[in-house]
Amino acid sequence: MSSTQPDRSSREYPDRPWVGVGVVVWRGDRVLLIRRGKAPRLGQWSLPGGAQSVGETVFETAIREVREETGLEVVPTGIVTVVDAITPDAEGRVHYHYTLVEVAADSAEGDPICADDALEACWATADEAGDLTEWDETRRVILMSAEQRKARPASGR
Template sequence: MSASPPDRSSREYPDRPWVGVGVVVWRGDKVLLIRRGKAPRIGQWSLPGGAQSVGETVFETAVREVREETGLEVVPTGIVTVVDAITPDAEGRVHYHYTLVEVAAESAEGDPLCADDALEACWATAEEAGELTEWDETRRVILLSAAQRRSPQTPQIP
């Protein structure tokens, strides 16, 4: 009996990139971080977010993912950037491939209550977030979002 072929629609060893949405949630001068409960980057501090569902806009994904992971309600304010997250395995094959649309959002109130694939959550300044996060792209996105918030020329989405 031959082995089954790999599931190419899987997030592991995919046959196409998955669209993910990362959310830079701000409250004052602090950003929301979650400790990831699933691969890739399990156990690392990161931004809340996840895969976009069919029929869902990027901003709907942002609102849903933050609610699922932390219970917080957010209002998306704009697109920060897009990140290619490609993780090879030891043999150089693509183990994970995400195209991440990074969304800025504001959260007015409430304490994060971890659920779904978030193990912990905390509010941190951009500097503190830089010390907690391990992935350079997460640090870059947070700093870029902070700079965009300070710039009156940055168009925001109502």
């Protein structure tokens, strides 16, 4: 690659947004949180997820990312929302830019075993998750997903 061409594969200081998939994994009234092992938001409690690969659907990405980060199998149930995650650096340049498709999913069994970029994992109620997470958008997405679950017919859960 020549020095005049941008590195389109770089997630830091990208020349275009990256598509990421966050997964709101439910088991009963509890949501799965992971403590991030990579930037952005290193060390913070968040939803599992990651970058979508070429040729992969959003739901396939959700399944793969949860499996890679926690070892859990999930069944996606729908799209919650889309979030713009733009992180500037100290000079105001865009350090990270993700378009995050937030997917709801159910997980029936198993304990999370952290791997990939997940340092820890826990199950929390929506209120507990609100206390643990630092990013307002994560809290908003979890509450939105909880409301959508309440509105779904019981047979669809």
